[in-house]
Amino acid sequence: MSIQRKLGRTTSQRKAMLRNLTTNLLYHGKIKTTETRAKEVRSIAEKLITLAVKERENFTELTVRTKVPQKDKNGRRIRASADGKRVTVYNEVERKIKVDKPSRLNARRKMLATLYPVTEAPKDGRKKRSESRSVDMVAKMFNEIAPKYADRNGGYTRMIKIGPRKGDAAELVVIELV
Secondary structure (H helix, E strand, C coil): CCCCCCCCCHHHHHHHHHHHHHHHHHCCCCCCCCCEHHHHHHHHHHHHHHHHHHHHHCCCEEEEEEEEEEEECCCCCCCEEEEEEEEECEHHHHHHHEECCCCHHHHHHHHHHHHHCCEECCCCCCCCCCCCCCCCCHHHHHHHHHHHCCCCCCEEEEEEEEEECCCCCCCCEEEECC
């Protein structure tokens, strides 16, 4: 008997589909899929959330001084001439950064191995590449999802049956984060 359901796909296709479903579940909080796929996604998502909950506060904060380019009102860098060359003008700024401890770094890498990168389109609906931004899913896991489930011992997802699909009568469910 196999450890995972095969879902009628080759190994690479199955892994890609489950990674995609897991990423969408964690990004959107809810997805609609078949019952067998949802059961597989549930196990992957719950393991990732457990990792995030365990390692959410396992970091140290450092204060560093960095150089940040000055920008004009349009968001473009301000350039000045120095020695006959045009160079960018910088300001020194103190910032606090989080430095992961080894176990949190390991958890971050495990999450990155499972989750796909997410690109968020602008809110106005236009799909313009210059205005879209990438979402750091691991940061979302540590900063938003993990604190929500800090006092919970497992059971982070819920499956609600919504009936058979019209074409092939496969049982559909909505899987959502509790």
